[in-house]
Amino acid sequence: MQIDHVTLRTLRIPLVTPFTTSFSTQTARTVLTVEVSARVAGREVTGWGECGALAEPVYSDEYAAGAADVIERFLLPRLAAASADTVLTAETVGELLEPVVGHRMAKAALEAAILDAQLKAAGTSFATYLGVTRDRVPSGVSVGIQDSIRALLDAVAGYLDEGYQRIKLKIQPGWDVEPVRAVREAHPDVALQVDANAAYTLVDAAHLRRLDEFDLLLIEQPLAEDDLRQHAELARAMATPMCLDESVVSAASAADAIQLGAAAVINIKPSRVGGYLEARRIHDVARASGIAVWCGGMLETGLARGANAALAGLPGFTLPGDISASSRFYARDLTTPYVIENGSIAVPTFPGLCEQPEADALAEFSTEVREVSPA
Numbered sequence: 001m002q003i004d005h006v007t008l009r010t011l012r013i014p015l016v017t018p019f020t021t022s023f024s025t026q027t028a029r030t031v032l033t034v035e036v037s038a039r040v041a042g043r044e045v046t047g048w049g050e051c052g053a054l055a056e057p058v059y060s061d062e063y064a065a066g067a068a069d070v071i072e073r074f075l076l077p078r079l080a081a082a083s084a085d086t087v088l089t090a091e092t093v094g095e096l097l098e099p100v101v102g103h104r105m106a107k108a109a110l111e112a113a114i115l116d117a118q119l120k121a122a123g124t125s126f127a128t129y130l131g132v133t134r135d136r137v138p139s140g141v142s143v144g145i146q147d148s149i150r151a152l153l154d155a156v157a158g159y160l161d162e163g164y165q166r167i168k169l170k171i172q173p174g175w176d177v178e179p180v181r182a183v184r185e186a187h188p189d190v191a192l193q194v195d196a197n198a199a200y201t202l203v204d205a206a207h208l209r210r211l212d213e214f215d216l217l218l219i220e221q222p223l224a225e226d227d228l229r230q231h232a233e234l235a236r237a238m239a240t241p242m243c244l245d246e247s248v249v250s251a252a253s254a255a256d257a258i259q260l261g262a263a264a265v266i267n268i269k270p271s272r273v274g275g276y277l278e279a280r281r282i283h284d285v286a287r288a289s290g291i292a293v294w295c296g297g298m299l300e301t302g303l304a305r306g307a308n309a310a311l312a313g314l315p316g317f318t319l320p321g322d323i324s325a326s327s328r329f330y331a332r333d334l335t336t337p338y339v340i341e342n343g344s345i346a347v348p349t350f351p352g353l354c355e356q357p358e359a360d361a362l363a364e365f366s367t368e369v370r371e372v373s374p375a
């Protein structure tokens with residue numbers, strides 16, 4: 001593949017309802033998109049990628065403007081140099097970008113755009129590329145921290161009415177045992193799990209153990225990103241299965257977490273781990289180790305939501321993902337909206353990772369457009 005041109009856009013897309021986690025309240029999603037114009041075997045093709053990084057480095061150390069900068073300065077020049085020698089395919093992106101330390105969300109966005117272009121040129125869907133044969137995947141929903149337990153119960157009831165097959169409650173100190181108890185009492189049989197986004201420390205072990213009585217599927221990332229050993233210790237102190245999100249950034253860190261007993265379950269977010277290809281390797285490592293995985297989310301637009309659904313069609317994804325309908329977050333998506341029917345999302349069959357985004361949606365939400373021509 002030969003890269004001719006790249007357009008980096010920063011979008012600000014309003015959320016249908018504020019999303020509060022232990023680290024922030026957001027009323028809009030700031031998202032960086034990567035549009036790659038390339039030639040594959042002489043044929044012009046466009047590929048799109050979306051960056052998982054938030055506007056601020058509060059979920060992880062990356063942020064959208066930093067990702068745009070590192071793509072322009074350090075990542076794209078490496079791919080452009082390789083593309084002149086025709087070495088460039090989606091499968092070589094990981095190795096070509098290996099000399100740059102970290103910046104996995106930036107790398108993931110660029111790899112996604114290249115992979116999208118490559119698959120569109122070949123007329124191949126992402127599911128076919130992965131060898132996925134399932135045509136639908138079960139849909140779960142992540143429910144933010146609310147102002148009251150009444151508001152939480154109303155939100156959960158609404159999502160269950162829409163058909164979501166699993167509820168994830170965001171928790172933080174001061175919003176944990178009582179909200180979880182209220183939801184469990186209102187819905188004794190619902191598949192329920194919690195996500196703390198690293199808001200606790202091991203000192204809270206006795207308190208977190210109180211969640212064991214609610215028959216939760218898992219507790220996600222209670223401790224800090226770097227605290228693998230402490231997660232293992234907490235896992236031994238609790239009956240609720242331990243799930244890692246932020247701590248798992250690669251297949252290597254997944255293997256470490258599994259070996260340490262820090263993860264009985266892994267949340268796989270393609271953006272967090274450097275892209276869909278590394279996400280598949282984590283799936284493979286976990287599956288070989290008897291560790292369940294599910295597909296997490298970063299409030300993806302239509303540029304990445306369908307690719308997540310395809311990934312979640314792999315056989316090791318045995319728990320419902322945070323792959324909700326577009327309407328869970330956005331009144332207007334960049335593509336045809338993803339919908340949930342009978343609690344599941346269709347695995348896309350179109351070529352590539354995503355549909356072409358709608359030009360008027362891009363125009364409506366863009367706050368910055370940067371044209372980058374590789375040297």
Ligand code: NPQ
Binds near residue numbers: 024029
């Ligand atoms: C998680 N996602 O599993 C993340 C966290 C996250 C769906 O729970 C704006 C504000 C964007 C908060 C993207 C879900 C966000 C955000 C992701 C939180 O930890």
Ligand code: MG
Binds near residue numbers: 195220221245
């Ligand atoms: Mg999480």
